[in-house]
Amino acid sequence: MPEPATDTARPQRKISTKSVVIWTLVGLIGATGWGVLALSRGEEISAAWLLAAALGSYAIAYRFYSKFIANRVLKVDKKRATPAERLDNGVDFHPTDRRVLFGHHFAAVAGAGPLVGPVLAAQMGYLPGTIWIVAGVIFAGAVQDMVVLFFSTRRNGKSLGQMARDEIGPFGGAAALVAVFAIMIILLAVLALVIVNALAHSPWGVFSIAMTIPIALFMGVYLRILRPGRVTEVSVLGVALLLLAIVSGRWVAESSWAEAFTLAPSSLVIWMVAYGFLASVLPVWMLLAPRDYLSTFMKIGTIVLLALGVVIAMPTMKMDAVTEFATSGAGPVFAGSMFPFVFITIACGALSGFHALVSSGTTPKMVQKETQVRLIGYGSMLTESFVAIMAVICACILEPGLYFAVNSPAGVLGPTLESASEAVKSFGFSIDPATLAQAAKDVGEPSITSKTGGAPTFALGMSEIFSAVIGGAGMKAFWYHFAIMFEALFILTTVDAGTRVGRFMLQDTLGNIYKPLKRVSWWPGVWLTSAIVVGGWGYFLWVGVHDPLGGINQLFPLFGIANQLLAAVALAVCTTLLIKSGRLKWAWVTGIPLLWDVAVTLTASWQKVFSDDVKVGFFAQRKAYQDALDSGAESFGTAKTRDAMETIVTNATVDGVLSALFAILIIIVLADATRVCVKAIRNPGTAELKEAEYVESKIVAPAGLWPTAEEKAELAAAAGAAGSDGTSGGTPVAAGKP
Amino acid sequence: MTLLKEIRYWWRELSGESVYDRYAAHARSHGQVPKSRREFERERMDAREADPREGFRCC
DSSP: OOOOOOOSSSOOOOOOHHHHHHHHHHHHHHHHHHHHHHHOOSSOOBHHHHHHHHHHHHHHIIIIIIHHIIIIIIOOOTTBBOHHHHSOOSSSSOOBOHHHHHHHHHHHHOSSHHHHHHHHHGGGOHHHHHHHHHHHIIIIIHHHHHHHHHHHHHTTTOOHHHHIIIIIOHHHHHHHHHHHHHHHHHHHHHHHHHHHHHHTTOHHHHHHHHHHHHHHHHHHHIIIIISTTOHHHHHHHHHHHHHHHHHHHHHHHHSTTHHHHOOOHHHHHHHHHHHHHHHHHSOTTTTHHHHHHHHHHHHHHHHHHHHHHHHHHOOBOOSOSSOTHHHHOOOSSSOSOHHHHHHHHOOTTTOOTHHHHHHTTTGGGTBSBGGGHIIIIIIHHHHHHHHHHHHHHHHHTSOHHHHHHHHSOHHHHOSSHHHHHHHHHHTTOOOOHHHHHHHHHHTTOSOOTTOOSSHHHHHHHHHHHHHHHTTGGGGHHHHHHHHHHHHHHHHHHHHHHHHHHHHHHHHHHHTTTSGGGGOTTOHHHHHHHHHHHHHHHHHHHHHHHHOTTOHHHHHHHHHHHHHHHHHHHHHHHHHHHHHHTTOGGGTHHHHHHHHHHHHHHHHHHHHHHHOSOTTTOHHHHHHHHHHHHHTTOSOBTTBOSHHHHHHHHHHHHHHHHHHHHHHHHHHHHHHHHHHHHHHHHHOTTTOOOOOOOOOBOOEEOOSSSSOOHHHHHHHHHHHHHHHHHSOOSSSOEEOSOO | OHHHHHHHHHHHHHHTTTHHHHHHHHHHHTTOOOOOHHHHHHHHHHHHHHOTTTTOOOO
């Protein structure tokens, strides 16, 4: 808000009437949105109310809560030089414009996650998911991202693992390392499973995705040999080729080649594993780097388009606000009741531990001013949460009957459209076989029943919204495959990059036993460790595809537990650091989200290990099927053969042991963190902080998106001082673009 | 014209196209002769090869 600059020496304490009016209005918009969501029962409401509730809440939280955390809790210091300023080398350490860094950070944290979890959680209605996404991001997710970014910036951009080791101790640090590795394996398996499910028996999809490999290779050669670093040229070419690949997918699907590209899930698994291995041992420039460009452009472009589409089309929510699965816990998409499983299923978009890795990786080395962690950390995460809200909308504008037909495991739906229709009826919703056939035909797919994993549902919703804005029903098939392509593209990039990170961690650890393994150029070591990592996620992917109970159903909760476990590690590190740095009175800021997260994760792990319900508890499942096997039964539940029953027994055992392992890891980290905190509280003097030294900053730059009146005056003063003596050596530098 | 310049600036910053120019300017201001663009981009890729955690994106 342009206010007259009066006193530049002290921040203005007076609150202007204009600001009061504006923030009251924003509050009213949010409150009205929530009011409509809460009070409408039975009737269909517009998605506009969902947007009003979310955006109003984000604005209030950003304006007040994040400012409180920045100024009172973290006490960000605009006079303290960041590592980007002190260690500036023009490459990885470099003070970057806050708006540019916001873009980079957002592109790094937002991926397929916020589009998958909310879709699956929609089986309980749109309300539980929406409330958790908005409340979770405001009080937990965005707080975690911002606080981790702040502490890592104070430590020259140290990683979460290093901070855990330095500030908590080697024991907690080692547990954090194991946690990150285990999560990586489960994450890659689940993401790959999402793609396999979306591409199974879809020649159009398989062809378009396969084409991304030659496109990326071409881009790689272009950037490496023809015109190094010309990102714009190559990206324009790449995106054009990509769109051509989507369009030509239809021609392939309608031609005699269709058969060659129609793959069963088990063949897709083999292709995925082979791809994952090759992509991770090939040089970065060949596949990973160009794919990264492509997927980032597609991601940002699609998210912007989707936001516009939702606002223009303003679709109506067809799903109930709360379905009976929220309380019964008997939903077909994932088993278990609302607490804890909604909070496990929706990780990215509300609270995602993985972000702590990004917030303690590249970003802290580029932050220009400490004051900007609020915009970059908190602001980016709010934006990701908004993406999750759009995913909720995409899933909930579909007919509920269609939603359940797409998202239920094949074992539940049976072999035909008629049996699927019957199964959906048994859940209390309805869809007739002809509608199911038509829905598949509209998007150019042979079938859309039991396309679990979230991506196809999201693509259906997106094609619904986009075709309402551009092109009408005739464009539905294009938009559906556009959405599938966009998800597949960055999931495949994550598979490649994640395999490399897993391999790196493995090389680092095994290198302590046998030295040469640490060397990245020693190919036997690289190949061996890559094979171990690919084998790890490949095993779970194979299991997921062949699980008679439905792979997403079984594996997604494990992925959620793992991600929230990482969040617990990050929040424990933050809370420990707050206490060690003498901010005990503010420890609740990360302490309460930590307690909540631990309650959710441990309850979920407990239920997954000890529940008597065969749908929820892995060991109860194992026992039921083992008993059936012992009694000589030929089929039991959804398992139609003895082989299938044996598969379930093995899978349930592995999954159960993993759930228990995750719970034990979280308890170790917490116990170690508590020990350090208690010590710091008892003897405040002894706490040793590993902060980088204080150096006074020479850069003058605004904290938020728009400079305040006070900041404008500072910028003008700095520009004047630099102009008068001709050098910028000893005088403050006005930062920003030239 | 200024609008086009503005768009070009933001586009190059966000897409990462300007990374080399920034490095070259940094090197010159420290009295060094900057590496060629080809060499610089190769070294950047090699660094990413050596530590894949740099530039890792979330799910």
